Amino acid sequence: MSSPNARGRKSPRLPRKRPGPAGGKRDRNRRETVQTLHDAALRLFLAGGIEGVTIDEIVAAAGIAKGSFYRSAADKADLVSQIMTPVGDEVIAALDRCEQGLRVARADTLAGIYVQLASDLSVVVARQARLVLLYLQEARSPASPARRSIHAIAEQLTTRAVALTQTARAHGLIRDVDPEVSALTVLGAIDTILFEHLRQRRLPASRGASVINELVTIVLRGILARP
Secondary structure: OOOOOOOOOOOOOOOOOOOOOOOOHHHHHHHHHHHHHHHHHHHHHHHHHHOOOOOOHHHHHHHHHHHHHHHHHHOOHHHHHHHHHHHHHHHHHHHHHHHHHHOOOOHHHHHHHHHHHHHHHHHHHHHHHHHHHHHHHHHHOOOOOOOOHHHHHHHHHHHHHHHHHHHHHHHHOOOOOOOHHHHHHHHHHHHHHHHHHOOOOOOOOOHHHHHHHHHHHHHHHEOOOOO
C-alpha cells in the first residue's frame, strides 16, 4: 500500500523492482517518472475516457519514452489500477470505520455514525477529486480490461453498503428494509450528487457540507426503526 507524502497525497505505487537503493537518486527519479505518468494519464482519461486514450498518447503527454511506461506499468489496465488505488483504499477504510461503529451503535448514536461516514467520504472527495470524477465517469461504462479496477471498486462499494445496512438492521437500528434496494438507492443518490458537485453544475463547493447533512437526514428518515 502506498504511504502518504508531506502533502497528504499518497506516493505512486511502484513496480517491485526499484533501481538503486530506496530513497536514492535513481529511486527518486523513478518515483517522479511514475508520478508524471499518472498525472498525464489522468488528464487524458478525464478528457477522453479510458478506452479512448492510447499508451502512445499517454507517453507523449508525459514526455517519457515508451520503454519507461512499461518499466512502470504492465499495460493500461495496470496503470489505471495504480492511479485508482489511493481513492479505493481511502473509501474502504472509511467504510471499515463505519461498520465498526454500527456494531456498537445505539438508536440515538446512529445518525452521528452515518454523518461521520459522510464526512470521511467528503474528505476523500476533496483530496482525490479528480480520481473520484474519473470513477464516476467510468464505473457505469461497459466492462473492459482497462476498467477492471474501477469496476472492482464499484462492486466493493455495493457489497459493503449492503453489509452496512444488514448490520444496522440486525442491531435493530433501522426498519426491516431490503438491504440491496436501500444500498443501491443511497449509492445512486451519492453518485449523482458527487457528479454534479465535481462538475460544478448545480452544487457549488460551498454547499458541500450542507448537502451531505441533507442526504443523511433524508436517508435516516426513511429507514430508522420506529418505536
